[in-house]
Structure formats: C-alpha cells, structure tokens
Amino acid sequence: MGWESRLxxxxxxxxxxxxxxxxxxxxxxxxxxxxxxxxxxxxDVDKELQDxxxxxxxxxxxxxxxxxxxxxxxxxxxxSFPAQFPADVSSITEAVPSESESPTLQNSLLSPLLTxxxxxxxxxxxxxxxxxIMEMQAMEVNTSASExxxxxxxxxxxxxxxxxxxxxxxxxxxxxxxxxxxxxSQDFSLFSPEVESLPVASSSTLLPLVPSNSTSLxxxxxxxxxxxxxxxxxxxxxxxxxxxxxxxxxxxxLLDEAMLDEISLMxxxxxxxxxxxxxxxxxxxxxxxxxxxxxxxxxxxSLSSSEGSSSSSSSSASSSASSSFSEEGAVGYSSDSETLDxxxxEGAVGYxxxxxxxxxxxxxxxxxxxCLPYLEHVGHNHTYNMAPSALDSADLPPPxxxxxGSKEKQADFLDKQMSRDEHRARAMKIPFTNDKIINLPVEExxxxxxxxxxxxxxxxxxxxIRRRGKNKMAAQNCRKRKLDTILNLERDVxxxxxxxARLLREKVEFxxxxxxxxxxxxxxxxxxxxxxxxENGRPYSPSQYALQYAGDGSVLLIPRTMTxxxxxxxxxxxxxRRK
DNA sequence: CAAATCTGTCATACA
DNA sequence: GATGTATGACAGATT
Numbered sequence: 082m083g084w085e086s087r088l089x090x091x092x093x094x095x096x097x098x099x100x101x102x103x104x105x106x107x108x109x110x111x112x113x114x115x116x117x118x119x120x121x122x123x124x125d126v127d128k129e130l131q132d133x134x135x136x137x138x139x140x141x142x143x144x145x146x147x148x149x150x151x152x153x154x155x156x157x158x159x160x161s162f163p164a165q166f167p168a169d170v171s172s173i174t175e176a177v178p179s180e181s182e183s184p185t186l187q188n189s190l191l192s193p194l195l196t197x198x199x200x201x202x203x204x205x206x207x208x209x210x211x212x213x214i215m216e217m218q219a220m221e222v223n224t225s226a227s228e229x230x231x232x233x234x235x236x237x238x239x240x241x242x243x244x245x246x247x248x249x250x251x252x253x254x255x256x257x258x259x260x261x262x263x264x265x266s267q268d269f270s271l272f273s274p275e276v277e278s279l280p281v282a283s284s285s286t287l288l289p290l291v292p293s294n295s296t297s298l299x300x301x302x303x304x305x306x307x308x309x310x311x312x313x314x315x316x317x318x319x320x321x322x323x324x325x326x327x328x329x330x331x332x333x334x335l336l337d338e339a340m341l342d343e344i345s346l347m348x349x350x351x352x353x354x355x356x357x358x359x360x361x362x363x364x365x366x367x368x369x370x371x372x373x374x375x376x377x378x379x380x381x382x383s384l385s386s387s388e389g390s391s392s393s394s395s396s397s398a399s400s401s402a403s404s405s406f407s408e409e410g411a412v413g414y415s416s417d418s419e420t421l422d423x424x425x426x427e428g429a430v431g432y433x434x435x436x437x438x439x440x441x442x443x444x445x446x447x448x449x450x451x452c453l454p455y456l457e458h459v460g461h462n463h464t465y466n467m468a469p470s471a472l473d474s475a476d477l478p479p480p481x482x483x484x485x486g487s488k489e490k491q492a493d494f495l496d497k498q499m500s501r502d503e504h505r506a507r508a509m510k511i512p513f514t515n516d517k518i519i520n521l522p523v524e525e526x527x528x529x530x531x532x533x534x535x536x537x538x539x540x541x542x543x544x545x546i547r548r549r550g551k552n553k554m555a556a557q558n559c560r561k562r563k564l565d566t567i568l569n570l571e572r573d574v575x576x577x578x579x580x581x582a583r584l585l586r587e588k589v590e591f592x593x594x595x596x597x598x599x600x601x602x603x604x605x606x607x608x609x610x611x612x613x614x615x616e617n618g619r620p621y622s623p624s625q626y627a628l629q630y631a632g633d634g635s636v637l638l639i640p641r642t643m644t645x646x647x648x649x650x651x652x653x654x655x656x657x658r659r660k
Numbered sequence: 661c662a663a664a665t666c667t668g669t670c671a672t673a674c675a
Numbered sequence: 676g677a678t679g680t681a682t683g684a685c686a687g688a689t690t
Contacts, residue, residue: 501668523678548679553668555680560667562681 502546509542511535518543519550613638 499507503515511518512533521529530543610628613621621638629637 549669551679552670552681556668556682558680559682 502549505542506546509539511539511543511546515546515550518546519554609636 500515506515506518513529517529518526526547530540535543606628610623610626611620613626615621625641626638627641629639631637
C-alpha cells in the first residue's frame with residue numbers, strides 16, 4: 082500500500098495547508114480587528130505558560146518556547162522554523178482577547194460607521210445572518226463540548242451554547258502551541274474553555290433597543306451577553322481591567338477561536354499527512370461518498386458470509402475438484418476470491434502486492450498452474466514427519482538414472498506436481514484418487530472404503546490424507562481470510578482518511594464563512610452602537626456602555642461595569658467546576 | 661547465504 | 676464420539 086507515499090505526500094501537504102491558512106487569515110478581519118498590543122500578547126503567553134498547567138500534559142513544553150519566539154514547530158519532525166507569515170501570526174496572537182488598549186477602540190468602533198456601505202435596510206437581514214452563524218457556532222461549540230466531556234451548568238444551557246470568551250487567551254495560546262506541535266487528539270481541546278457558560282444577563286437591563294421583530298434572535302441567541310460576546314477582553318481582564326475605558330474588539334473571541342481552530346486544523350492535517358487534494362481526487366476516483374458503506378460489504382462480518390460461501394463451495398467442490406487436479410487443496414473460498422480480486426482490480430489502486438498474493442492463493446486448476454511460472458513451486462516436495470515406510474516407498478527414483486524421453490519427462494513433471502500424500506497414496510497402492518479421499522462426503526467416502534479390501538495401514542493413510550487435505554484447504558482459506566481482513570482494514574483506513582479529509586475541508590469552509598459572518602456581526606455591532614444617542618444627542622462611549630442581548634430578544638445598552646461583573650462571575654464558574 | 665515469504669502440517673478448540 | 680472447520684505455530688521450500 083501507499084503508506085510511504087502518504088508519508089512523503091505529507092510534506093507537500095504542508096505547502097497546501099500553508100496556502101490555505103494564509104488564505105483564511107487573509108480573508109479574516111483586518112489588523113484593526115485584532116489590534117492588541119504585543120506586550121499583552123507576551124503577557125498572555127507567559128500567563129498561559131503558568132496557568133495552563135492543567136493542559137500542559139497535552140502538549141510538550143518545547144512548543145511553548147517555540148511560540149514565545151514566534152516559531153512554528155513541525156509536528157512531525159519537531160523542527161522549528163520561523164513563522165512564514167509574521168503579520169498573520171501576530172494578528173492571531175494579538176487577537177487574544179485581553180486587556181486591550183483604548184486608543185484602538187474608537188477607530189474599531191466607529192470606522193464601520195464612517196465607511197458604512199450597507200444601508201440600514203440591510204440590518205435586519207444581517208441580523209438574520211448573524212443568527213444563523215451563531216447557530217452554527219453553537220453547534221460547533223456543543224460538539225466540542227461533548228467531545229471534551231466538559232459539561233455546562235445544567236440550568237444555563239442556552240448561554241452555554243453561545244458563551245465564548247472568558248478564557249480565550251489561554252485557549253488561543255494553547256492552540257498556537259498545538260498548531261506548532263501538532264496533535265490530533267488535542268484538536269478539540271481548543272474549545273474547552275469556550276464551553277464555559279455565561280450567566281444570563283437578566284437583571285440589569287437599562288435601555289431596550291431592538292424591538293419586537295427580533296424574536297428569531299431570541300430563539301438562537303438565548304440570553305447571550307452581547308457584551309461578553311463582543312468584549313471578551315473586558316471579561317478576561319485580570320490585571321488591567323481597571324486601566325480605564327476601552328473599547329475591545331467586539332469579535333476578538335469569535336475570530337480568534339475560528340482562526341486558531343483552523344491553525345490546529347492545519348496542524349492536524351500536517352501531522353496526519355492528510356492531503357486534501359489527494360483526498361478529493363480519491364473521492365472522485367472512487368466516486369463514493371459513503372466510504373464506510375463500501376466497507377460493509379468487506380468488513381469482517383462480511384467475511385463470515387464469504388466463509389459461508391466458501392464452505393458451501395468447498396463442499397460442492399467435490400464435483401468440480403474431482404477433475405484431474407493432483408493438488409487436492411485450494412478448493413474452498415474460490416468464488417469469494419474471484420469477486421474480491423475483481424474488486425481489488427477496480428478499486429484499490431495501491432494494493433497490487435496483496436492482489437498478487439490473492440492471485441497466488443486463489444488458484445484451483447493445475448492446468449492453469451502449469452502455465453503460471455510463479456506457481457511452479459506448488460508441487461514442491463516437503464519432508465514430513467510421516468511413517469518412514471510411506472516416505473521411503475514414495476520416493477522417486479533419481480532422475481539421473483532415467484532416460485528422459487518426452488513421456489518420461491511428462492511423467493516426471495506429473496510426479497513433481499503430485500503432492501506428498503499422493504505419492505504416499507500411490508506407494509500404498511490406494512485404489513482411488515486423493516481428490517476423492519479428501520472431497521467426498523462422509524457417506525460416499527465410507528461407501529468407497531467399503532468397496533475395497535484395505536489394510537490397516539492403507540486405511541490409516543487414507544484417513545490422514547483426508548484429514549490433511551481438508552486441513553490444507555482450511556489453512557488456505559484461513560490465510561485468504563486473513564488477507565481479506567487486512568485488505569478490508571486497509572480499505573477502511575483509506576475510507577476513513579478520505580472521510581476525514583472531507584470533513585476537514587468542510588470544516589475549513591465552515592470556519593471561513595463563519596469568520597466572514599463574524600466580521601459582519603462586528604460591523605453591525607459597531608454600526609448599531611455608533612448610532613445610539615443619549616438624551617442629549619451624544620453618542621455613548623463604548624468604554625462605558627455595551628450592547629447586550631437579553632433573553633427576551635431585545636438588545637440592551639448596559640453600562641460596562643455590569644458586563645465586567647458578569648464576566649468575572651463567568652470566569653470563576655469554570656474553575657470551580659473543574660474540581 | 662540470509663531473510664522473507666509461501667505452503668503444508670500439526671495441535672487444538674469449537675461446532 | 677466422529678467429522679469438519681478455524682487458526683496459531685512450526686518447519687521446510689521457495690524467492
């Protein structure tokens with residue numbers, strides 16, 4: 082099989098993955114979205130190195146150092162290399178929601194308004210889009226939650242689904258480590274902190290802003306705290322959140338999650354040697370999207386059926402095998418082998434070695450054998466722990482002593498084609514063929530024996546021949562089944578890898594669209610917020626107010642301090658739950 | 661010539 | 676219990 086080729090293809094995949102990665106990041110929000118300070122990033126890295134202890138066992142410590150140096154580590158070779166896209170990497174790292182600095186906030190908030198190209202009439206539609214995106218996000222988070230067995234608090238299912246932010250910095254750092262180190266099994270650990278729930282922002286609703294026709298928001302958002310959703314940095318702030326008003330990136334957490342997830346995805350792809358292009362080609366070749374269903378016909382369970390057919394064929398082979406085949410075995414399993422050979426020929430390109438094995442194992446007809454050079458050895462002579470008398474008498478005269486006419490050559494050839502048991506039978510003057518001895522049903526076999534007056538030695542030999550012959554066929558069938566199992570397992574692996582590649586591609590696509598929608602949400606948020614005016618007609622300060630989505634479907638403008646309190650509560654919860 | 665593979669056989673378990 | 680089958684283990688033959 083193509084294990085080696087898969088391995089070598091993995092390096093080529095890295096390039097593809099890099100391209101994909103670059104595309105995705107380029108597709109993402111601009112720098113202003115992630116414009117956090119490098120200093121903060123480094124703090125988060127350090128913090129992660131310390132706080133992430135409970136996750137440290139899942140990724141090697143060397144990855145942390147590599148991250149700190151903005152190095153990427155090849156998941157397979159462990160080789161470190163400078164990040165190829167410094168801007169991208171930094172944007173990712175800067176996207177870590179944290180105690181962001183205020184100067185960037187105003188711009189990030191107001192710029193969409195100033196440049197606003199979308200008419201107000203698009204707002205509703207955009208909200209609808211937002212809702213669908215959030216639903217998708219919730220699905221992903223839920224999936225991750227189930228995979229990491231990290232359950233949300235029972236009383237707060239909705240907010241759990243959509244809570245995103247509190248520990249995303251740690252998250253992302255971990256993700257970067259993972260992206261550097263690789264680790265399929267750790268792929269989903271990315272999401273664990275995001276499953277942490279946000280409490281329902283119930284009490285403090287100040288300014289109902291969005292009116293009645295947003296019920297669909299309610300169904301999808303639940304009582305998501307928009308402030309928490311959009312201002313994770315505030316929520317996350319541990320040291321600097323008292324450092325004055327600021328307008329965090331509303332979508333930092335979301336975007337970070339998507340991007341970092343993608344990084345880990347790419348890393349996973351690198352590590353696994355998964356090649357999306359090859360996989361898609363495979364898919365086209367096989368023209369089967371149902372990977373495993375294909376296997377169902379070859380799975381070990383199917384083997385039992387083939388065994389059934391083989392047993393039936395072997396029993397029925399008494400007629401067919403009663404031809405002049407001196408090699409009494411290799412009768413059973415024939416039909417199955419043929420069908421399987423066909424399948425191999427049409428389906429599995431890389432299975433030639435095994436296919437040839439099958440060809441060798443599925444022989445039945447000695448006439449065919451004689452034409453096939455690679456089967457010449459079938460008639461080889463073994464030395465057995467048989468009764469010496471039988472062996473001695475069965476020995477052929479030395480060929481050198483014989484004149485070799487054509488007939489004698491033929492006879493010699495036939496002798497060589499004969500099995501040892503046939504030689505023994507001939508030496509013991511058994512009056513019927515080994516084929517009959519072996520393949521006749523018991524009744525006919527006994528009937529045959531009763532027709533002749535046979536010595537005890539003859540009867541014993543006949544019984545041995547029958548036993549050995551049957552066991553020989555059984556061994557051949559057994560080996561063939563074993564090979565079948567191996568082939569099916571390899572096919573299973575191939576199909577699973579194909580499925581995995583497809584799912585990964587779908588995931589990348591999903592994340593890409595998700596990121597785009599998040600950008601939309603961000604601009605919408607900024608647009609809505611920027612249009613709000615207080616009683617004096619002045620805009621609200623984003624450092625003092627935030628929009629929050631209430632449980633009843635309305636969007637509220639609440640003071641920042643309240644969102645901070647909520648954020649702290651949310652931050653504490655998961656820690657408590659971990660114990 | 662050594663290693664890998666193929667093949668037949670035996671022992672054993674099971675139906 | 677006899678018979679047949681499945682399979683691991685072994686050894687000789689072959690590549």
